[in-house]
Amino acid sequence: MPDRTAVRLDLRGDCARCFGLCCVALPFAASDFALDKPAGKPCPNLRGDHRCGIHAELRQRGFNGCTVYDCFGAGQQVSQHTFGGQDWRTGGREHARRMFDVFPVMRQLHEILWYLTEALDLPAARSLHPDMRAALERTERLTRQTPEELAALDVAAHRQGVGVLLERASERARKAVRGKRKDRRGADLAGGRLKGADLRGVSLRGACLIAADLTGADLRDADLLGADLRDADLTDADLTGAFFLTRPQVDAARGGSGTRLPGSVTRPVHWAAGH
Structure with a gap:
């Protein structure tokens, strides 16, 4: 099993290795952003190099939603591995659509990986560690699927199954607290x-x-x-x-x-x- 500190670092967004997917694939609502934007439309602040043009001023410019978002490393996984480094600007309309469809699925899978990694650090849930490692390995395999397989994945069902395991781990960890x-x-x-x-x-x-x-x-x-x-x-x-x-x-x-x-x-x- 790899060092979990290193795993957590891989489960954090690395914008330098991503094609600005959160700035394009996801919708914006004016309640958390300075504008409304539909999914699939680039944020007007996204530069040609896939970096944010107002990154240092996001809060001051009304883009609080950007400052509290983390893709858990899904952006670089989709950009560099699932689609082999070909960005949505140069791959054509269908390529871009597929990338935008896959990104939210990958984000959920990476968030699940984060929770499972956390659960493996709960000593009181040690008896569940074999099941959690198995769930983590299954989830990792899902992240390596093809774009077509990822787009068709019932990620909600997978999340629900893992959620039952995390609930059991939580109960055992909290049971150690007196009272x-x-x-x-x-x-x-x-x-x-x-x-x-x-x-x-x-x-x-x-x-x-x-x-x-x-x-x-x-x-x-x-x-x-x-x-x-x-x-x-x-x-x-x-x-x-x-x-x-x-x-x-x-x-x-x-x-x-x-x-x-x-x-x-x-x-x-x-x-x-x-x-």
């Missing part, structure tokens, strides 16, 4: 006053925490898979050991130097600027 923990899966906690709340070992899977006040909250060993943390205040919160937390979730939240994060997640640069 009875309330299940907050899918809870609507938008704008919630949770300052200093004891959320250790709580399942917040899929919970809506938009603009929630989580300052000083204890989120150690909490399950945060799919939790919506947009504009949530994580100032001085402790997320040590929290699992299934991704960079896009953290980037969408607010925090500071006192926020403690899991080692697998990088502290957002804009936190230091107070944005």
Whole structure:
């Protein structure tokens, strides 16, 4: 099994090896971007070299959606491997369409790989590690399929099957936390006053925490898979050991130097600027 730190690095977007796929294949909505854009249409800020012309000013120019997005390495996988380095500008209309169809599928597969890699770092779920390694290997094989196979893949069904395994891993990991923990899966906690709340070992899977006040909250060993943390205040919160937390979730939240994060997640640069 490869070093999981190295695996995580491969599961992060590398724009230098991608053909700007997130800037073309995906739709933009004015709620998170400075404009509306349909899928398949290039963002007007995308340059001819597939790089963003306003990358250093995205937040100031109203493109917050770009700053909290991560393809989990799907962009470079599709660009350099699935399509062999031929970009959508030069391959013709049908080539571009196929590339744009495959990219969202690959993004989901790479996100699944991230979660499985995280689950393999949960000691309490060690008995499930053989099943998780098998699921990871199956998912990796899917990422190496042809464009036609990827476009036809029922990625939702695959994700659902892996989700059951991740749920079992979460239950075993959180069981190690003492005390009875309330299940907050899918809870609507938008704008919630949770300052200093004891959320250790709580399942917040899929919970809506938009603009929630989580300052000083204890989120150690909490399950945060799919939790919506947009504009949530994580100032001085402790997320040590929290699992299934991704960079896009953290980037969408607010925090500071006192926020403690899991080692697998990088502290957002804009936190230091107070944005």
